[in-house]
Amino acid sequence: MATVKEFRNNIRPNWCPGCGDFAVQASIQRALGNLDLEPENVAIISGIGCSGRISGYVNAYGFHGVHGRSLPVAQGVKLANRNLTVLAAGGDGDGFGIGLGHFMHAARRNMDITYIVMDNSIYGLTKGQHSPTSAFGFKAKTTPAGNIENAISPLQIALAAGIGFLAQGFSHDVSQLTELIQAGIRHKGFSLINVFSPCVTYNKVNTYEWYKEHTISLEQFPDYDPTNRKMAMEKVADTDGLCTGLIFEDKNKQPFDSLVEGFKETPVVHQDIHIDRDFFEKTMEEFA
Amino acid sequence: MATVKEFRNNIRPNWCPGCGDFAVQASIQRALGNLDLEPENVAIISGIGCSGRISGYVNAYGFHGVHGRSLPVAQGVKLANRNLTVLAAGGDGDGFGIGLGHFMHAARRNMDITYIVMDNSIYGLTKGQHSPTSAFGFKAKTTPAGNIENAISPLQIALAAGIGFLAQGFSHDVSQLTELIQAGIRHKGFSLINVFSPCVTYNKVNTYEWYKEHTISLEQFPDYDPTNRKMAMEKVADTDGLCTGLIFEDKNKQPFDSLVEGFKETPVVHQDIHIDRDFFEKTMEEFA
Amino acid sequence: MLQELSWKVGGQQGEGIDSTGKTFSTSLNRMGYYIYSYRHFSSRIKGGHTNDNVRVTTEPKSASADYLDILVAFDQETIDLNGGELRDGGIVIADAKFNPNLPDTLSSNVKLVVMPFTKIAEEHGAVIMKNMVALGATARLVGLEANFCASVLQSRFGRKSQKIVDQNLEAVKAGYDTMSNEQIDFSAFKLAPTTPDKHLFMIGNDAIGFGALAAGARVMPAYPITPASDVMEYLIKKLPKVGGVVVQTEDEIAALNMTIGASYAGARALTATSGPGLALMMEALGLAGMTETPVVIIDTQRGGPSTGLPTKHEQSDMYAVLFGNHGEIGKIVLTPSTPEESFYATVDAFNYAEKYQCPVIIMTDLALSLASQSVRPFNYDAVTIDRGRLATQEQLDQVPTGQMFKRYERTEDGISPRVFPGQRGGLHHVTGVEHSEIGRPDEGKKNHVLMMNKRLNKFNGTELPNSVSYTGDKNPDILLIGVGSSIGAIDEGTERLRKQGLKVGHVQIKVLSPFPINTLTSYVNSAKQTMVIESNGTGQLFHLIQFFGLTHPEMKSYLKYDGTPFLPKEIEAHVKGSMIAWQR
Amino acid sequence: MLQELSWKVGGQQGEGIDSTGKTFSTSLNRMGYYIYSYRHFSSRIKGGHTNDNVRVTTEPKSASADYLDILVAFDQETIDLNGGELRDGGIVIADAKFNPNLPDTLSSNVKLVVMPFTKIAEEHGAVIMKNMVALGATARLVGLEANFCASVLQSRFGRKSQKIVDQNLEAVKAGYDTMSNEQIDFSAFKLAPTTPDKHLFMIGNDAIGFGALAAGARVMPAYPITPASDVMEYLIKKLPKVGGVVVQTEDEIAALNMTIGASYAGARALTATSGPGLALMMEALGLAGMTETPVVIIDTQRGGPSTGLPTKHEQSDMYAVLFGNHGEIGKIVLTPSTPEESFYATVDAFNYAEKYQCPVIIMTDLALSLASQSVRPFNYDAVTIDRGRLATQEQLDQVPTGQMFKRYERTEDGISPRVFPGQRGGLHHVTGVEHSEIGRPDEGKKNHVLMMNKRLNKFNGTELPNSVSYTGDKNPDILLIGVGSSIGAIDEGTERLRKQGLKVGHVQIKVLSPFPINTLTSYVNSAKQTMVIESNGTGQLFHLIQFFGLTHPEMKSYLKYDGTPFLPKEIEAHVKGSMIAWQR
């Protein structure tokens, strides 16, 4: 049976030492190992950014697409092979900037995909521009006088889009993050795990220390009920989006592929795609 | 001083008789007249769809761009001339489908633009495909077995994006709609007025009658306080997004243009764009 | 007696003009006539002039006729806009309701028959049946049976209610009878008989949709756009029957990226769009090329630029398809001319995509996509499925442990073995960044050159089968070169000129990439003069030929870009004019 | 004595290699030397090899040198990867810390000087100053003063603290002194003196940013991407000083649409991107063309296809820029060769955009965008602003009431008067749909043809000023044609070949659209042989020349596509080889 080891490959990530993405990589590997999945049954689709490199750093099928489009590719993969465990991953710019529309639509379309965003509130790979999750007033290369746009709240918009599973992790806590990813994969439908994954090179505000100081684990709230959407919305508002843990899960939501008319249990990729003569002739007849 | 008449031109809209968009047109014209604006100081930027034609049907400066991109164009217009009253307009597909990312980002960027969406839960111009606001189960040309995607809630996502002004109207009630548009224009910052604007040709579910039956005016709730964001979120959830009226306004939010470093009161378009020799030489000197 | 008939019905959009034309043409097709039917419509839903021009022939034709014999008008606008197309002795049949009149320019040569379509329809139960009345009148005029459209009406309404069928047929009969009372030389309009040959009747988009189904396509992510939407709408009905799925995506960017994902994971997948959507697909197109992912993209050209003329014919996206993505990738571009070719080209497209592991674009134009035509039945046995170079499990088992599968192995022909996620032993990486044989990012100088060569040289020198078709004279005085739906008009023009004693040849280009420059060069060299005929404003095909190094002092460009397809007479006149000018 | 110096410093990304190179080159530029400095870097933030190659000359050069004189190495990888570029007698100066060694292939011709950079730096206060130590060593070797970089360090650190400046200078001095103790024939490395001529030092992107500022651009919506981001980042610093604004948009689609909006409303507006972003701009590009909205787009080419080689040089987006949008629009494409040309081309771009009312694309390549070069100071008086045909208030007052302003009036030259929203009497409509003179959608046949002609014929037959530059012999035996940053390498190649007695001419193309085909034709016809030199895998410029009808049996293509720019010696060797082959 598979273990975390089998999800490690011999490639050294090209991230800066200390980058939060290492912990995300480790958490994904552990989660996949813990879930006893086989590497060949996992596909990780990523976007462009420092974070986007992650699809090459997990021993599984990996697809590194273009900037902001990991989710459309991932959904295509799922359509073709519903047996695969499909993960999508990328940065905050990739997912909530250029890719925001895809994210919202993927959430409401609800295919069984686990989306992991490495949120560092910065554009890392392009060297330090502000991102959609950069706070108002944040100074970056492109906001020398301070950001004058309001940050997007990944948690609020995910809930507004009707997401069925929502969690937030932090690179500092690999065991929590591992569990959240596992839970996301287990959830049947679209799930987002937003991860505070500090960029040690370009974001000197939202550092590990900053997150340690400002985030609060939902475990601190014994009454918190993640199946209650209203409670989730309130908690997200109250903590200014800085809570970690499982925020919301709707277990009753049916995933897309179970709703498609005529969709078979056997994945598309394993079906015989030849159509028989009869069907051919009959279908052609409709044009007479 | 301008009246509604001056915002009428002699062009007959090419909408189907009974289309909800006629009422939106009339409401915009009235609102502009009531606000005593001059046609030449108003720019209406629209997308592609039946609704997108509206920029040609109001006597003002009109720009009919490409599908889903009215907001980026409108923001460009506002940047160049902050004295203009800038309206953006289009359909639900245009604004919440292909254009969803722009909408969310425009809302958080918060330029002083009034965005009017003619929401008919269908793709009208392309002849009846389902749209992002089509309900789960809704049958359209592209969902013969019923829609299996969950509808987006324009109100929820707008609030989640941190919008400063949010209202919802209905083509049946021109006077309410006129007032909402007026209020949206008066609001300093980005505003959305989502309008239930029935497509009488392709949407046989969400008809005038359906909306009449299912929507409820916020006036019915005397305690409703549109400056209370939490209340707004709850009301939207409670009414399943079917309330009309002013849903939320944050009057303290500063619009983008008042925050831009070095931005002048005089619009860019009216400034002398020549730079003086001194500045030129000094700036060039930085490269030595 | 008419050897062929050109009939047009016109009125306001939303009035049922479409279905009138369709009932007429489908009925005649079932009788064994050949039909070419072209609709004029505009980018609005109700209102605005629309018409359907149906050409009825006893031999296959793939173009509208030069002139109209009969114009059925439901409003004055129809007469005003289309009357000029009537030939001498042509007839306008118009609804009495709008007090029709002929403009002075027409009155001397054309006959106006006013009939109370609406009134008769009302008498038979519903105004909407005025169309049926008009069909009956037409039937009488051209010598068909009054129940000529019974089978079509039965298929259309039979499932709803027999009563509706009967009512409609009665309305047809009433129109038929009323026409009988007119003072017309009916023999002059009698349509020549045809052999009751069986053929299909469809638009090009239907043929593509059916072709995709037959080729094993099972995933189609797409976004609606005129004139491509029919492909999606057809497959929405059909794919559920074979376990496939259509997803209406949020935009075209998602559509092509999702198609790439589906294909990467082993499905045959396609998307369909037109100019504005194609523009949005450029980045993903490059990704497909770079990752060697087989995808099939249907691009139905319409009038441009920008939103342009969404319901009008043009061939102005050839450059965009060939050159629009940044950087350099290999791709295949097929340009069928007829629905029949479109069907087989679609089957080929999926095979090529997987054989060459690259994007394949099937490029049509609005006339091909939307004109309804009689089509020979397709041959089931001619549909083969070749999934290209797939790694076997034995090959995968040989990958040493700890190593990745060489998805991008540099082979002699540049084509590497593929695996699909889910396969044991096939782990590898895929990226739009330049990469090594196992798909790892690799920015090295040597690697980039080798990989560029691998991707670009796959079809070096290759000409795909049936890259062109040729008709007409060998060593012609003038060679006509066309692409797409113009085949019918050019062929007819060619035939007419040949009958006049001119030596004319006609090459239609069926593949734009890899461009069949060698074949074309020998044709051009065999001719004295060449004329490249296309529906755009800059001569894209003309320049494309030059692009590949073929120039010729006597190569001329003939462009039409008013939103309508070429007519045979236009080809005839223009070519003749050019030859006269040249001989002088 | 060295007439020119080729120096390279290498190490890991994030170690300050950049700023070492920059301190060296800026200092020498201030002394009056001419600099061409090219960085090798990769698509990651920390780690991975990077280097900066600085060429120091007494005359302007716009290419890297063929060989290295001195290699400063902070790790063994630097020696392994770059040692091969050293000329015979070249020197490696390496940090003792990593126990450097020369590979066998080098040891016979190259000298290794090991110096304790890190140790000395530590002694002077901070490891990070090891770069300064290396600079001091270099200074001593090539005969500069030990304080040669004082003014640069003062500008860089002076504002922070004088102590840092002093510490750094001491580290430089320590390196200088340590080198003095080496057993080297210093005279062989002494750099020839230069005249203390004043010039600027900048990358092409700086020149574009400054050009935009000077040309009156006040709105820049853009999205970050390598190698374009600097343009935005420069203007973020500058535009606030003149009341303008940069908006970092959510994507490139928004960037260009916002640029269109700003320009429509009367601002001079631009955006900047590279391949992947350009691909996303295609739809909006068509909109700008269709609506005749002046916009300026900077496209900095990098390695493709897809994400490709984001930090490597290539010229493979020429097709995409020229042909990528669907449908047919008029556009102008400028391809400056140097930062100086980039500055003036940017000014021109804004004038052309408003004069011709169309999109103007300034296309650079990575080498032009990012290589730092010495540049002649720009001339303030040469910067003029021409806003094109703007309607006067008198004209607007003459528009009859109830009528709209004819924004798309069909004039003889195809250029119509513009107004900006806010102007009384100028109301009109703008749409990407085909439209009438007042901008109303109009799908009519006649209208489309007239409007297509209006838009497409604006520059019929026009060649913009300075569409090409020419150097070398008249009626050459071989004509070299290049585009973009290759000008320096081709010019040097040309000069060397001419010195060898060959007749060589060199045309560099500065405008890709409208393509200067007439000028080019006469040059090609004046030459016996032609070679089109470009950095891509398919010969885009070569085919483009053919596209416009110019073919020549002796026109050859010389391609390089390994991610690095041409070197003078490569041009020299390849051209010579070709001439020999041809003469045989």
Ligand SMILES: Cc1ncc(C[n+]2csc(CCOP(=O)(O)OP(=O)(O)O)c2C)c(N)n1
């Ligand atoms: C279409 C396109 N535009 C721009 C880029 C350049 N680009 C690469 S990564 C990136 C943003 C990275 O930020 P984020 O997604 O937050 O990832 P991070 O590097 O922070 O992990 C950008 C703008 C691109 N590759 N493609």
Ligand SMILES: Cc1ncc(C[n+]2csc(CCOP(=O)(O)OP(=O)(O)O)c2C)c(N)n1
């Ligand atoms: C890029 C692009 N894709 C597709 C289209 C085709 N198209 C035109 S309008 C439209 C959708 C219209 O729906 P909506 O925005 O809801 O407007 P409505 O017609 O309902 O008012 C589509 C898909 C297009 N014009 N451009």
Ligand code: SF4
């Ligand atoms: S730049 Fe930031 S996000 Fe990128 S690898 Fe370095 S630390 Fe991580």
Ligand code: SF4
């Ligand atoms: S199709 Fe629908 S949305 Fe379009 S004009 Fe008609 S009623 Fe209005």
Ligand SMILES: [Mg+2]
């Ligand atoms: Mg980030």
Ligand SMILES: [Mg+2]
């Ligand atoms: Mg709609």
